[in-house]
Amino acid sequence: MNRKFIGVDIGGTTIKIGIFTNDGELIDKWEIATDKSDSGSRIPADIWQSIEHKITEHMITLSTIGGIGVGAPGFIDAKTGKILIGVNIGWRDFELGNVLHELSGLPVYVDNDANIAAIGENWKGSGDLVEDLIVVTLGTGVGAGIVANGHIISGTNGMAGEIGHITVEKDGGVPCNCGRSGCLETVTSATGIARQATEAVKAGEDTTLMERYQMNKKLTAKDVFDSANEGDIVSQAIINHVTDVLGYTLANVATVINPSKIIIGGGVSKAGEHLLGPLRTAFKKYALPRINEGCEFEIAALGNDAGIYGGAYLVKQTIG
Numbered sequence: 001m002n003r004k005f006i007g008v009d010i011g012g013t014t015i016k017i018g019i020f021t022n023d024g025e026l027i028d029k030w031e032i033a034t035d036k037s038d039s040g041s042r043i044p045a046d047i048w049q050s051i052e053h054k055i056t057e058h059m060i061t062l063s064t065i066g067g068i069g070v071g072a073p074g075f076i077d078a079k080t081g082k083i084l085i086g087v088n089i090g091w092r093d094f095e096l097g098n099v100l101h102e103l104s105g106l107p108v109y110v111d112n113d114a115n116i117a118a119i120g121e122n123w124k125g126s127g128d129l130v131e132d133l134i135v136v137t138l139g140t141g142v143g144a145g146i147v148a149n150g151h152i153i154s155g156t157n158g159m160a161g162e163i164g165h166i167t168v169e170k171d172g173g174v175p176c177n178c179g180r181s182g183c184l185e186t187v188t189s190a191t192g193i194a195r196q197a198t199e200a201v202k203a204g205e206d207t208t209l210m211e212r213y214q215m216n217k218k219l220t221a222k223d224v225f226d227s228a229n230e231g232d233i234v235s236q237a238i239i240n241h242v243t244d245v246l247g248y249t250l251a252n253v254a255t256v257i258n259p260s261k262i263i264i265g266g267g268v269s270k271a272g273e274h275l276l277g278p279l280r281t282a283f284k285k286y287a288l289p290r291i292n293e294g295c296e297f298e299i300a301a302l303g304n305d306a307g308i309y310g311g312a313y314l315v316k317q318t319i320g
């Protein structure tokens with residue numbers, strides 16, 4: 001079958017677009033700038049113009065394209081393709097799906113970017129199309145997508161699977177971007193890890209993080225993993241705390257969907273086994289034994305391309 005799918009991943013700075021074969025082979029991928037002027041109203045036309053240009057270049061006829069799948073940041077009504085609130089872009093009640101459908105004449109499906117990245121990872125990354133999956137992205141924030149019984153979970157108003165905002169500190173937690181305090185994101189994101197390292201240095205703890213701080217005037221999550229690998233006790237304690245909190249949160253979430261895989265992506269996942277090792281230990285400590293036995297941890301494989309793969313797979317899965 002020479003059917004093609006188009007995946008689009010809309011970010012605050014760039015929009016990534018990819019054309020895929022029916023089997024998920026990438027034919028071409030490229031990026032365009034995100035034009036946020038006029039509340040992002042030009043974005044659908046920019047996307048379509050760029051796709052039209054590329055399909056002409058590749059001599060792909062429109063009738064062979066099954067549709068366009070789009071991941072966008074914010075709260076989305078996946079049934080209608082409407083962006084209720086588009087974080088970073090300025091969209092409010094924006095009919096992204098309908099507008100892109102009118103421009104292209106193709107079926108268009110839209111979902112939250114973290115959800116789309118999760119199904120992309122499941123299709124062609126570390127997932128192997130499992131039926132029950134949790135994907136967590138540890139970056140500036142903590143994003144997540146949950147697949148249960150083979151389908152992404154969106155919820156009644158697009159909030160399902162927002163694991164980053166599970167409360168992990170009831171009292172005295174650090175303020176979160178969502179307006180509350182003590183969310184998972186404040187502890188286990190790259191930002192949260194760097195903050196704990198900076199606090200340790202400022203509290204005068206005996207740590208090699210001090211030298212890194214003095215050299216670069218700031219600390220990153222990578223500094224903490226590097227120092228821990230060199231034997232720094234304070235850095236090891238931060239990683240133990242982060243993986244303990246993430247491990248018990250994931251053990252609790254896993255009790256709801258009993259996943260066969262948990263995939264960890266984002267910048268922090270570059271630590272690989274140094275992250276997964278203690279995370280598995282914590283998960284085992286807090287999860288029901290049968291849930292732990294059924295669940296493997298893996299590092300995400302597709303990096304920044306997970307969104308375009310997921311967009312394409314959303315179309316394939318929806319139209320069958």
Ligand SMILES: [Zn+2]
Pocket residue numbers: 164165176177178179180183185
């Ligand atoms: Zn929060």
